[in-house]
Amino acid sequence: MEILANAPVEPVGTVTYATADGLLGSVWLLVAIPLVSAAILLLLGRRADRWGHWLGVASVGVAFLLGLTYFFQLRGLENRSVELSLWEFIAVGDLRVDFGLLFDPLAAVFVLLITGVGFLIHLYAVEYMAHDPGRRRFFGYFNLFVAAMLLLVLGNNYVMLYFGWEGVGLASYLLISFWYERPSAATAGKKAFLMNRVGDAGLVIGIFIMFATLGTTQYDEVFTGVGSLTATTVLLLGLLLLLGAAGKSGQFPLQAWLPDAMEGPTPVSALIHAATMVTAGVYLIARSNPIFSANSTLQLVVVSVGALTLLLGAVIGMAKDDIKRVLAWSTVSQIGYMFLGVGLGGAAYALAIVHLLAHGFFKANMFLGAGSVMHGMRDQVDIRRFGGLAKYMKITWLTFMAGWLAIIGLPPFSGFFSKEPIIVAAFERDDWTAWLFGTAALLGAGLTAFYMTRLFVLTFHGRPRWTEDIDHPHESPKLMTIPLVLLAVGSVAAGALLVGPVPTWLEATAGLGGPEPAHEAVLSHLAITILSILVTVIGAGLAWFLFRGGTATEPQPAGVLVTAARKNLYTDAVNEAVFEKPGIFLTRALVYLDNRGIDGLVNALAAGVGGGSGRLRRLQTGFVRSYATSILAGALLVVAAFLAVEAGWLV
Template sequence: MEKFIYIALFAPLVGSLVAALFSMQPKNAFTGWFTSFMLAVSMIASLNLLQHVYTTDETLNVVLFEWIVSGSLNIPMGFVVDHVSVVMMTVVTVVSTMVHIHSIGYMEHDKGFNRYFSYLSAFVFSMLVLVMSDNFAVLFIGWEGVGVCSWLLIGFWYHKESASWAANEAFIMNRVGDLGLLLGMFLIYWNIGSLQYDVVFANVASLETSTLTWIGILLFVGAMGKSAQFPLHTWLADAMEGPTPVSALIHAATMVTAGVYLVIRSNELYALIPEVGYGIACLGAFVAIFAATMALVNNDMKRIIAYSTLSQLGYMFVAAGLGAYWVALFHLATHAFFKSVLFLGAGNVMHAMDDELDIRKMGGLHQKMKATSIIMFVASLALAGIFPLAGFFSKDKILEAAFNADAYILWATLWITAGLTAFYSFRLVFKIFFGKQNYSDEQFHPHEAKSFVIAAMLPLAVLAVIAGWFEHAFIDFVTKILPSWEASNTASSTVWILILVTSAIAIGGIAVAYVKYFKGDGFSKEWENKAIYKLLINQYYVPQFYEKFVSKPYYAMSVWFFKVVEIKIIDNTIDSIARFIYKLGTNIRVIQSGNLSTSLRLMVTGLIMGLVFALVLAVI
């Protein structure tokens, strides 16, 4: 099976390198189809590995080469395929393959077509390095790789100032989190002497609680940056400046879930520090409702879906923080399917509406885009957690985990968020596809996407429906290495009550959206003048806070350091040394007269000074 590991890992890299050969040439459809084919090869290899691990329970380890060997430090370029990593590999490659195929249609008329596919495949390769690594150092290589590729993809249309700014914001904010991850890795090596997962997790129990706490916090700081958790969250919505299929891949199924994967992978560490885990769960619950409230009023189609992703990541961290690691992984997988297809559907709508994003300027598109409408409707039902779609099974388990842990405030927060999620999801669908038409036929000419684009969306839509049906098989599979969480404190009747209550608020959210946006024209204009609306539409003024109290003071401090420290102190000091040496050389140059008598006198003088110096040293 070793060959399948290499095929799954390196097929996207081959596609990326081949596409890069054509990067400066005019659009060549070959690059799109070749990279998609290589992703399909990687997907098939991943599915083969999934079947092998499922049937044999065997963990596969390979060492590509010895990477860093220095003294006691030994870090191989090693990869592991076990019950957790193979699930991530499958999710990443399935979604990536469909996104690549969809992108062929979406980027059809873009001048950077070839370059786009090179970047996209390089991102998938980096993500696979991240999830397949068998140690923290190789994970960090993939971690930084997806960061670089996301910078390239978010700022793909670099001629737009907004795209360049968003790419830089995402890159810099992730570097803040990455510093935490690096410090956590340093602490691990300092105390254990290895970065190999198996060695680290076999020895964490021997560490002091304070050391474990710091390691857990620092690793989670890295997760906060990558998974856009408060306060490192503002980059995610701004990252919608990139091509929409990029959002379907990066901001739904892959990079933003890397932080959740890191916590799940480090479960043996976090199990020893439940207080840190509870803190993670509290922050996750806050982010869930925090992002959901911002999605309620936003009118940018992609930003609404981005805030939804942020909210659902909060759900995942609640499960992981409370020790229900397999539940977090389960929701990660189901969310990847329905959220990625929502983004791809949004891309279809953008093409149909000449890149329009304001949902207030849409309406009535169902008749002209029936396939996209139905797919996004089904994906929204899954996101809302309606039975029997995938989101129902995974989201309900997270609520059950919160209730079982006696974290009733967290449960109530997630329960309210479930209602908000259902409302804003169907506000989006009804405003786009139903209700009255809010555009002129002279201005826009909506049309359905190409058949192969819809075909690429269908597998994800089907998985958004049926993925939850495999809950018990998923539990049996991943709990071979993850803790087996069960709702031991919750009676069966209580579980059914929780399910009914959660389903009720989700259906209620859809009903309110139906009344307001399908039957009616939404809330009155007076609502937009209220303080709460202004608070939500301005993202709780967090970006303004960063601009006023972080960016501008940092810029002012940088200018001061440049003018005072850099120029007046450092540059002047160096220039003064240079002037002194030059002047000294000018003054001494006169002794190089070429006169033999003068040279002999200087030699004798030097000899006498040397003898005197030697005599003084001898006396001392």
Template sequence: MNLILILLVIGLPWLGAFIVLLAGDKHEKLQHVLAVAFSLAAGAAAIMLLPNVSKAVVISLPAGTVFGNFTFVADGLSVFLTIIATVIGSLAVIFSTSYMHGEAQIGRYYAFVLYFIGAMAGLVLTSNMLLMFLFWEITALCSYALISFNNDDPKAVRGGIKALIITSVGGVGLLLGALLIFVYTGSLSYSAILGGNASLPANILAVLAFGFLIAAAAKSAQFPFQTWLPDAMEAPSPISALIHAATMVNAGVYLLARFYPVFKDVPYWREAVMVVGVLSALMAAIMALVSTDLKRVLAYSTVSQLGYMVYAIGAGSVFASQFHLFSHSIFKALLFLAAGAVIHSVGTRDMTKMGGVGKKLPYVKWVFIVGALALAGIPVFNGFWSKEMILEAGLKGGSIVYYSVMVFVAGLTALYTIRAVWMVFYGEPRSDYHAHKVGLAMKIALAPLALAAVVSWLAVGRFSLLFGANSLPFHNIQPFGLKEMFHEVIALSTLIPLAVITLGILCWVFRSKLGGLVKAFNWMRWLAEHSFGFEGINTGIVKATEASAESLRTTQTGIFSWNLLAVLGTIIIFFVLFAIGA
């Protein structure tokens, strides 16, 4: 049963991608219907995987002696992320039917979206490192193609190329890890090193651990690679929702969570993970505070919240990190889709030109506020519970310095969230925009997300069972019901973050009285607007890659005889090598 379902989860979106392309751009309605049908079917297949979660290998496709078997496993972690990818992904697709209505080349759009969803499902379901790398790169390719979907806009193309290069640099870390695992265990499957059956030398394990950390940081837009995600905002809004909530950035956190049992004893690894998380969370929150582009604010908030997840893994609580990922996927998809509805309706992303949108789009205003409250960590919404659990875990598992920074970031989060809500929905209109009506498909896609943002934390007991010993034997996650969560979250230490969050909101309420203080932090604003100088690292990587590609271009003469000469040269080199070897 699982076998068919896994094949369906990966295969259906890919088949759909192909069929949508075949349908042709002349039949736009058909393409919308096909895309929604295939993504919903994949979502249904993913949910049906839920009752049969286990650690056993489900599919093993023999792929010859070199590659080992292409194995797929449906354990808690993979099934959970598959559901996030396919279900949130299909909501984004439903939203797209209204958002992308009448755009050119809709077939290309849907094909890449479906390909993306299928690749993400494959990435988390496979237990073969080579296959994982392959899916990893496919998601990078799809994100590139979708970010630069408007390919006559140079900014979009640049954002896409940046995303592609940075995440591929991270992919090198993953490839290195996969090859090292192959060399030392003789198999490409990660189960050998997860179980501790194969002992790797300590230094190799350290290389592996930090290589995967770099890969995860690049993919999840963590410090110091955090600048590609905001630049990816040139994509259509449903794509942003897809990248931020359903697919792409979850992969990095998944990688860290998956290999946590192996790496937790590597010296300094957990420390490094926590530092990466804390720095990303802090810097991104400050940058979100000064940005005036609605989507960039949301992008920085994603980096910041991913920082929380990474921090939780470093602090030793994979469960809290995954629970926050769960909440985050829901409210961030909600926020991005609602922001998409606003942008679609108003026609600008600049918050300084909005104001008073709430009167014209009351439905969007309310769902956005639900998402914003969840993001800010206000009690009862799902973001509150998961963020508190991360902070509790941080208090137990890490230094008090990191904990206090993260609590401070929670306050900043509340501040920039309420700032965004206020600037968009309240006050007087600051430009004479014309608000269009919001389509029905948009409303349909937003409703379940808004509902889930309020109640998804109730599922914590079921959620923890997903990560139990049956499915993840090495992570050692205990069943964790609602009662335990109340017990852990409603404690004295919760009051501190809550107080800081309230302080953050009060800062906004009394912002006119804090004028002097704001001026005192002007240097910080300048720094934040310049990405704390880390833009330089990212631009440097992009420039270096492009320059080397440009210089290698001369080897591509396009003249047949030269290519053949290269073939001859390679044959001779191999003969010489064999002769020396023999």
């Protein structure tokens, strides 16, 4: 791909939004309701302990009902992109930033996902956190997280998006390190916060470039003005936005924080990994599609990041034994598929959003299912110490099975309808990279089928391998199983129901209604579908054959690849060697320079003045004879000086 430094990119046309009025004029309530609820829960303190959790659930439920109402209201409009400007937020020189919201088809589907799946996770958390003394504080952070995510997807400019972006980062830190008395949880929260700061720096510098080159950060004005930028500027801007997206969505090279986020309570894992935080990066690229579609090199970079990450997450997930960490690495891999989709551009943008929506159902289902297993197994997370749970936890088993069949992509479950079109789109690239990225997507499907089947079989089938403190596993209460059942229904049906209407619905969003590729795929659609199902069946069948009888309960010697996968393919070691250790060395060197150099100079000057003053003070004895001697000595020196001058000794 050639980078043309000075050639203008293809214009994306004029982007315009209608003014929100009527019922849509109250779209700000979507953000305000959970935000006010969070403030009440956090400010009232223990006075809200008895009822605060229900307020948290109700606020998200009301937001979902409002979002559904606004969705149907938007369907009836000719221009399905409405903008609400609340007030002028920043007015400095030529910079004008509105505190405004944009409700369009893309924002609408994200609102429904965040509030709909979020409501079920909130409901589940009522029972899951029932015995935790910090439950009210937990729901305050939960509501804050939802409010920030809604602001992120509803803002009408990049500054408002950034406010929501930082709010999500803050709330995720509070939730991941919720059990801060555990050193591992505190460390995981700091790791997530710091690694996200790297991506956030890229995003904010990108916003600076927008203002420097286009004089605005409003979506419509930025997208309309992209055609006036050079290809190099578009490439730089897109790479900075991609860095921000990779940080928030846990994509290479900023993926290390995501699995460690499992230290938080299981509902946090479900909310972060299914419906909210990890989808923010996909939203950013989809929203900024006129920028990414304007430079083929930029699209190639996005596709490469997605393909590499989906394979990296799948390989590492195969070697993990912690039920939540297996699901976490599967999230890294599945978000990689979404990045692959948005990087392919054109009609594939909408396919990535379909997979994002389907993933929200089956991944939330499996994370909450993992929490249900932990609830019945005294918080055990090692799948090597499970087995035979299908007999004791039938609802959890059946609902988790729906999520398992969905994520591996077997028809007629949702993952087949959402992931298989992305694989087809990868094979439709117009050069040799069609084979590269298409094969990567197919290989990822086979690996996903293997490690997710391993997880399912070792957890629910085979002989029991429980620890001695577990006598009789039990099913979770109804308040936990009802959300599982509803999410299982979505895991089965969401893909088939969404794959047709969603792309059509998204055509009203600027740039998302891209054309179908003008060239044929290197393989026929039927051949790709057969290959996709074949590698899935092979991967699942192999895992079932290997693990149907259980597995060793202690770590076993392994080959080079498995050892590397257990160590996260040494990505943490690379980060430690390249960034952490040099950073620690630099910090210590600066501390030494500060202590011995800057502070040393100041301290030496102070010591010199203090020492000199102490020595001069000895001359002040208080005796008259000492002062008379001093006067005589001074007089003699003056007379001697006069005599020396008269004699010509001093000129």
